[in-house]
Amino acid sequence: KGDRVVLMSKRVPSLYFSLLGIAMAGGVIVPIFSTFGEEAIRYRVENSNARVALVHESLVDRFKNINVKVVKISDEGIEGESSKSDVNYERRPIDDPFLILYTSGTTGKPKGIWHSQDILTFYYVSGKYHFDMHSQDTFWHTGDPAWVAGFAGVWTAWVNNIPLVSYEGKFNAERWYSIIQEFKVSVISTAPTAIRLLKKEGLDLAKKYDLSSVRFIHAGGEYVSPDVVKFGLDIFGVPVHDGYGQTETATYVIANFISLPIKIGSMGKPLPGVKALIVDENGIPLPPNSQGILALDPNFPAMAEGIWGDEERWKRNFKNGYYLTGDVAYMDEDGYFWYVGRADDVVKVSGYRVSPVEIEGILSTHPAVAESAVIAVEDEVRGYKIKAFVVLKKDIKPSEELKKEIMDYVKRKLASHMVPREIEFVSELPHTLSGKIMRRVLKAIETNSQIGDVSTLENPEVVKKKDK
Structure with a gap:
């Protein structure tokens, strides 16, 4: 209980079993991308003080000079895995550490954002209100679970009792379309870049596949331009829904709901339980249609607990009791939020x-x-x-x-x-x-x-x- 466990694997079933196993044993999940090299791995292992690393067998060589116990994962299973089904679940307080996700800053070393178990509460809310998940759905988040939105996608599906599709491989438009057709994927979450790559291939390719199962598609991680929304309509017959989140918020906390009109170019409205507002650099709230810093009242389950091992750095993100995201935005008179850019990009x-x-x-x-x-x-x-x-x-x-x-x-x-x-x-x-x-x-x-x-x-x- 409380041990940090690095997880680095290709997207094979064992990766997902490991996510669940670490959580059930009371460990803290530290997911990292399978493309990372030795120095990137070492920093995350040492900064989190991880005791164990679950690593796909094709990647273990990268750990040979790193001081951590390595347990191999294969396409078939996990090294030393027990066949017993009576695994004891480690009960623990809801504010116990659950996840450390490292995110790159513009300067300095990556910061380890840590979340408590309470994010699972919000993943349930997100599945219901943002992704509109129902019992008959099949969900595909195209991102890697080492990315905050990919990690959230896995648990959002699980806590809402929805089957999850995973694909191990580079982007390929034909493969993507065939997966949607074969598994009758109905809810998709992806990055705007992926939609643009589909757009680059043209509509003729999309018309070769039966994509009629798709009823909701979300794109996030960066600005969703009008052409992405329109191309979603052209391919799937449904618009692409934008949303906003950070590693610090564990998932998307502002979104275009299926129940509300989409204002193309807008990030949408805050999810239930989230208070978002626009403030100046001192954290003072600004009126509608004023450009300023997007801020959040931190009192909701998906808000991060801090930066692992660096409480002072974490405190610098707060002004006047609000968490300042570092993103410039404005809120219109209808309560929709509009992204302008990173504060240092404008x-x-x-x-x-x-x-x-x-x-x-x-x-x-x-x-x-x-x-x-x-x-x-x-x-x-x-x-x-x-x-x-x-x-x-x-x-x-x-x-x-x-x-x-x-x-x-x-x-x-x-x-x-x-x-x-x-x-x-x-x-x-x-x-x-x-x-x-x-x-x-x-x-x-x-x-x-x-x-x-x-x-x-x-x-x-x-x-x-x-x-x-």
Whole structure:
């Protein structure tokens, strides 16, 4: 009881049995991505002071220089596993540690956000009100359980008594469609990037499969642009529902409910039990339609208990009794919340406050654009200028004419001060393992500054290419 247990595995059944086994034995789950290298693993083992690591047999070599007891997991089972079914469940207080999830900061080492058992209470609420789970449903969260939303997806399904689908493998549109068809998946949670990749493949491929079982689809982890919502309708016949959460909130705590009208581009409304508001830098609440920092009243079950081993760092997130998320947003007169960007991403260009997320949303609606990322770089005249990194759809060739066309498109749709002064066509963008675009990596490369922690970067070759 209380032992921290690292869990690192491919998405095989043993991974899920291990999640449940650790919890039942009274241990603290420390899930980490199967792509991590030795240094990333060592930091998490040492910082959490883990005693045991459950590791897939194909990954155990990475632990040979790390001081922790390793128990092998295979595709078939767990090393030394007992066949007895009379396992004793370790009863413990609801505020006992249940999970430590490491999340990368822009600077310094990753922080271990820890949650109590009480998150299971909120996962039940989330399954009912956010994902609209019913007894006949089959749920597929496409993320890895080492990511907060993927971890939440597993337990949200379980506490709501819903079958869970898991897929071990890289993204492949045909495979994804065949899984939905074969298992009659009805509720899906994924990242906006995945929807954009489906969009990149085109509608003709989707029409080859029976996707009629899908009745609710959610995308989260980053901004859901209007084209993603629309493409959900085109593929599945249902809109993509946006939502907002952090590692610190254990799951999505603001969402577009199935019972309410979707305001395209909005994150939605707080889930039952969650009080969200917009505040200034001192934690003072602001009126509707005021841009400020998104804050939460911390008194709800999914709120983190702290940063493992660093209470002082955790306390710095609070002002005036509220938890400040570090995200800039506003709330409209109907109580819907709208994401603007990370506080350190919103910049002034020629005196105007500019949100990179808003520009990306418009870029993504251009018929030639599959995906984009926008950053601000220093400019002698304007203070800052906007630069866009653009991934084109299949068979679209980059050209100077296309750059000008895209710039004109943004000017028509938004404003002249929001037009990217520079566009760079790239084959891919740096993504985290959970599908988020790592804009700070692009910014660091562009300014030749420290990149920081990239242990959760899915495609590190992007950084290497730029280095050359």
